Amino acid sequence: MANKNLNAAKEAKKDEFYTQLEDINNELRHYREHFRGKTVLCNCDDPRVSNFFTYFAYNFEFLGLKRLITTCYKNQNMDLFSQNKSEQAIYLIYDGDKNGNNIPDPEEIGIHPLNGDGDFRSHECIDLLKQADIVVTNPPFSLFREYVAQLMRYEKKFLIIGHQNAIHYKEIFPLIKENKVWLGYGFKGGAGHFISEYEDKATAGDHKEGMIRVSGVHWFTNLEIKKRHENLILYKHYTPEDYPHYENFDAIDVGKTEDIPCDYDGIMGVPDSFLDKFNPDQFEIIGLGSGDLAKQAGVTKNYRGRTDLAYTIGSTHKCPYSRILIRKKQ
Numbered sequence: 103m104a105n106k107n108l109n110a111a112k113e114a115k116k117d118e119f120y121t122q123l124e125d126i127n128n129e130l131r132h133y134r135e136h137f138r139g140k141t142v143l144c145n146c147d148d149p150r151v152s153n154f155f156t157y158f159a160y161n162f163e164f165l166g167l168k169r170l171i172t173t174c175y176k177n178q179n180m181d182l183f184s185q186n187k188s189e190q191a192i193y194l195i196y197d198g199d200k201n202g203n204n205i206p207d208p209e210e211i212g213i214h215p216l217n218g219d220g221d222f223r224s225h226e227c228i229d230l231l232k233q234a235d236i237v238v239t240n241p242p243f244s245l246f247r248e249y250v251a252q253l254m255r256y257e258k259k260f261l262i263i264g265h266q267n268a269i270h271y272k273e274i275f276p277l278i279k280e281n282k283v284w285l286g287y288g289f290k291g292g293a294g295h296f297i298s299e300y301e302d303k304a305t306a307g308d309h310k311e312g313m314i315r316v317s318g319v320h321w322f323t324n325l326e327i328k329k330r331h332e333n334l335i336l337y338k339h340y341t342p343e344d345y346p347h348y349e350n351f352d353a354i355d356v357g358k359t360e361d362i363p364c365d366y367d368g369i370m371g372v373p374d375s376f377l378d379k380f381n382p383d384q385f386e387i388i389g390l391g392s393g394d395l396a397k398q399a400g401v402t403k404n405y406r407g408r409t410d411l412a413y414t415i416g417s418t419h420k421c422p423y424s425r426i427l428i429r430k431k432q
Contacts, residue, residue: 121240121263123153125294129321130157132287133261136236136325138166143234145173145222146241146249154239155194159206162198170196171230175220191220193230222249231256236325238262240296247273250322254282259325261286263294266318269374270424275395278377279387284330285377286321293317334379336364345370346413346420350402351391355413355422367432371411371425384431391425399427 144154155172162170173193195212199205218224222231222241231237231252240263241249251273253260268274277283295315338344340363345354353369356362359376371391380387389399391411404412405419412421 120151120296121153122295123156125289126153126157128290129287130238130261132327132329133323133325134165136259139168140235141169141171141233142167143171143173143231143237144239145171145227145231145237146239147172147174155196158238159196159211162196162206163204167198168235169233170194171234173216173220173222173227173230175222190218191216193220223252228252228256231258235259236261243268247271250274250277250283261321261323261325264320264322265316266292266320266374268320268322269377270390270393270395272394275390279389281382283322283324284380286323286327287329288321288378289319292319294319331381331383333381333384334359334362336362338363340366346415348401348411348413350404350412351400351427353411353427355411355425357422367430369427369429371422372428373422374424374426376426376428385428386431388427388429391422391427 142158144152144158147154152172152174155170158165158167158170171193174191193214193216195214196206196210197212198210200210201207216224216226218226221227235258237253237258237260243265246264246268249262250264250268253262254277269278274283293315338361340354344361345356345363345366347354348371351369351371353371354366356370356372359372359379362370362372362376369388389395389401391399391401393409396409396411401409401411404410404421406412406421408421410421411425412419414420
């Protein structure tokens with residue numbers, strides 16, 4: 103569903119969607135081998151209420167972590183949804199169990215004041231970032247471009263939550279195309295329920311008390327996972343009738359990822375859902391079939407004067423909502 107609350111949060115720059123522990127566990131169970139001996143940073147979380155801190159602190163020995171660092175933004179209160187009014191924030195350091203009970207007791211957690219407000223772009227938070235091997239968190243959706251750019255600048259491994267719209271950002275799509283960033287295993291049904299102060303507009307069957315349903319959320323990562331090297335089984339055969347050719351680009355349109363033909367070697371336009379099945383050993387990404395990135399891929403303006411892929415069936419002109427241009431590897 104198109105979530106009005108997500109747009110309201112973006113406009114207000116207030117993206118306090120706290121992730122469920124269940125969703126964190128469901129995703130991170132696929133990455134356990136990456137964490138042994140590593141320092142993990144959660145730098146968009148209030149460590150006293152964040153489920154990311156809870157997950158890593160209680161699984162510290164199981165994962166074999168070296169250190170856990172968490173920071174929060176403009177908050178020193180225990181309230182889940184702070185007003186971010188404190189100009190000074192804190193960060194927590196946990197180096198594992200010391201008394202043998204395998205529980206992160208308060209006396210084992212180092213609490214340290216920050217000079218500033220805890221913004222991930224501040225110098226002192228960047229210093230903490232430099233100490234980390236892997237960053238895991240749910241950053242503000244409105245700052246996703248800046249957040250990923252910082253991770254790439256400091257060459258950090260990461261596993262973070264973002265909205266599917268980020269796939270189309272001109273700062274993000276080239277990273278996906280160049281195999282520097284890819285999608286993780288994902289949320290069930292492509293939607294996440296987050297603890298939020300916003301009113302939940304989900305349907306009755308999707309409603310969870312005290313939470314908001316946000317559709318189209320993904321895990322973005324640069325950590326290797328098995329899923330990424332599993333071949334997509336292709337069984338459909340190409341026919342001109344089933345796969346219309348674009349008017350403004352030399353490629354065919356494929357409406358569903360599972361319908362990619364097994365016997366077509368040219369360029370194909372596929373939906374965004376393809377990225378959930380993308381295996382860089384099987385396919386290469388050519389470009390994005392809309393906007394500025396389409397121009398880079400050579401897509402000419404269509405009958406509407408826009409740089410979007412378009413085709414004609416009979417006398418009907420059609421513009422697929424969104425297409426990623428791909429080609430099978432030989």
